Amino acid sequence: MATKAVINVDLADVFAAPNRKGFLHTMAWGDHVDVEEVSSVHVKIKTVKFETHSDGSILPVKTEAFITPTKSSKLKPADLIIPSKQNRVLKVNFVDVQQGDGAVIESPDGKIILIDGGDNQLFARYLAARFRSSTAAKAKKIDCILVTHGDADHYKGLVEIHESETHKEPKKRLFIAPERVYHNGLVKRPSTKNGKKTPDKELLGPTKKVGDETILTGLVDDLLSVPDTEMNQPFKAWKDALTNWNGRSPIEFRHLSFGDDDAFDFFKAQDLEIQVLGPLLTTKGSTTGLKFLGKPPKGPRIGHESLSLDESDFNGLDASHTINGHSIVFRLRYGGFSYLFTGDLNDEASRILAQRHQQGEINLRSEVFKVPHHGSADFSGAFFQMVSPIVSVVSSGDESARKEYIHPRATLMGSLGKYSRVAEPLVFVTELVAFFQVEGWSQLTDPAKATKRGDFFGFSRAAFGIVKTRTDGERFLVYTDSGKANMKEAYAYTLDANGMPIPSSVIRA
Known part of the structure; x- marks a missing residue:
């Protein structure tokens, strides 16, 4: 049975396989997650993946996935999550x-x-x-x-x-x-x-x-x-x-x-x-x-x-x-x-x-x-x-x-x-x-608008323009998404001995 938890690192990449294959999306500090297993090498979770349909719609589909920290991060799977009741973000x-x-x-x-x-x-x-x-x-x-x-x-x-x-x-x-x-x-x-x-x-x-x-x-x-x-x-x-x-x-x-x-x-x-x-x-x-x-x-x-x-x-x-x-x-x-x-x-x-x-x-x-x-x-x-x-x-x-x-x-x-x-x-x-991708020449399906406008060169939104911030009062993270699902612009700050914010490394698993 899955347990309720939250992500306890700045950014955590989620994969379809435990060997970091099949990238799905990235979760952030404080995000809620249903955890099925914590092993010595990965955290197995319940999540959703987003599938693109023939009509262009992108719909979430429930699936199982894995968060496996890289060796260079020196993080253990148990470091990546904490129980939801301990959330301070x-x-x-x-x-x-x-x-x-x-x-x-x-x-x-x-x-x-x-x-x-x-x-x-x-x-x-x-x-x-x-x-x-x-x-x-x-x-x-x-x-x-x-x-x-x-x-x-x-x-x-x-x-x-x-x-x-x-x-x-x-x-x-x-x-x-x-x-x-x-x-x-x-x-x-x-x-x-x-x-x-x-x-x-x-x-x-x-x-x-x-x-x-x-x-x-x-x-x-x-x-x-x-x-x-x-x-x-x-x-x-x-x-x-x-x-x-x-x-x-x-x-x-x-x-x-x-x-x-x-x-x-x-x-x-x-x-x-x-x-x-x-x-x-x-x-x-x-x-x-x-x-x-x-x-x-x-x-x-x-x-x-x-x-x-x-x-x-x-x-x-x-x-x-x-x-x-x-x-x-x-x-x-x-x-x-x-x-x-x-x-x-x-x-x-x-x-x-x-x-x-x-x-x-x-x-x-x-x-x-x-x-x-x-x-x-x-x-x-x-x-x-x-x-x-x-x-x-x-x-x-x-x-x-x-x-x-x-x-x-x-x-x-x-x-x-x-x-x-x-x-x-x-x-x-x-x-x-926000990020947009080129769709090329398109035609309006509404006959009234199509007559007025004709063909046009179209773009679609690849990523919402959202500035996301997280803090527990002692550490601060700000990040944005990109047109590439695994690319983030992220910055972190901590407080020095005088309570002043100073830059800190972004922790990514």
Whole structure:
């Protein structure tokens, strides 16, 4: 009978035969595995292999396989695994969802937090492959869905999860039961009203003018309580998905702002915690809410280093920059390693947080940095300097001319290197770690589209663009897949005597 275990080395290659013949795939530190036997030369496991069918689909097939360490690794088979109950590995994956954000956090004891979800089916497809065999009666428990802010490229892809429940292909279905849904409290209104364009001041709900500032006062907790007439179309679809999931099991809804750390008490454990650093509420007299932000200087530009906040740099009331600037910002710390998630944080809001850090009110310094707004030009170099990351992840992608924003910007990429605390920082871009293979000349099968487009030269995705990280609080691993199944780009760090991360060799069996 198989026993439950997890991989206990950075990377472990899996083969069809015990003599390291017939390579299947590579497993990583903290991955769960069913172990059938541990001999003096190999570990025999239950796993899946992926077979390519005539229609081009790649499907998992259950099989037995072997992990046999190389002689040069000087590892013994018993070193490669530990019992699941001893697992201490936190897993954080950043998924290529093209123009958008999507990440998955999994605690050592299996709690799942989804951070955003892009605006297409890519995140749902990834999750369906990761959490296989869910059904309506046995939905996958999701401890928390956190939507950093209400732009569709951060949550519309979560609607695709709900729509996948009726997909004709079972392998693409995913049934979930989210227990908590956190957001920043702002709901986008319809872009037009009575046939006219809705003014920016009215796009995000009720406001109150106090002195020179306009404050958004209608922050929402329960998204299901918002009338459909007060939502744009993507929000209505999101509300429909939430309504269905809420019928499966009640959801706790809550909008977050600075200091709401108790929202993550369910996740907190020894050496593992989440601190909410933004958005920052503004209080003027008896009025509390989120300050309406302005439009930044026209770019692209060079010169993002200023820490001071000159209000004249940001003019008027701009709904887009306001909802971005009030993204939920949180710091996930596990032992000596921290992650900073920033949504679509912009220059104006970043400068305010950087000032708070400099004054000792918050701590932005983090080893892993989810870079704001897909690498937009609207960033603060001073903020990057306070974070001083070792590993940075930009979530971006080119889908069409309509969604082309030149992300990531050259100035931003340069600043990430300049303000890192190490001489050789790692900067990953999700669209660049995806791999495609040439398929050649193809023809669309839809007659309407075929007439319009005709033949085209096609590519297919050979590997998802996923930046995968693992840590137990004392050691850190980051790696990506390649178009070749056995080729990985991997880096490791450990902590020195002063608790500072230093490079370490990647351990591969």
